[in-house]
Amino acid sequence: MLRFRGQDVPFGIIALGVGGIGASTVEAEGDVFNLEDRARFPGTYAQVRVGAVAGSASVGEMWLQNEAGVILRLRARRAGLMLAIGADAVRITMR
Numbered sequence: 001m002l003r004f005r006g007q008d009v010p011f012g013i014i015a016l017g018v019g020g021i022g023a024s025t026v027e028a029e030g031d032v033f034n035l036e037d038r039a040r041f042p043g044t045y046a047q048v049r050v051g052a053v054a055g056s057a058s059v060g061e062m063w064l065q066n067e068a069g070v071i072l073r074l075r076a077r078r079a080g081l082m083l084a085i086g087a088d089a090v091r092i093t094m095r
Contacts, residue, residue, distance in 0.1 A: 004038045010095040011042065028062065030074035040068040045090040064090055 002009040035041060045064035062074040 012093045014091040028074040033071040034069045042092050
């Protein structure tokens with residue numbers, strides 16, 4: 001859910017990972033930068049991250065930027081077993 005100017009805006013995510021080993025689910029919250037118009041929020045984001053998780057403990061932040069210059073800083077809570085160092089492509093669509 002994106003909170004933009006007092007409104008909650010639902011969105012969907014499709015992600016493709018490169019360089020990771022394992023499987024996990026991710027729940028994240030964070031900050032959005034350079035978002036003056038919510039129409040700039042959807043798009044393909046490039047992600048660079050370094051982190052590790054075992055059980056319910058995780059380490060790391062995710063930083064993503066789309067082609068419109070919108071930047072997301074996400075603090076993720078992961079569950080599962082995963083070790084990952086690499087880059088991902090994340091596609092965000094509005095619902």
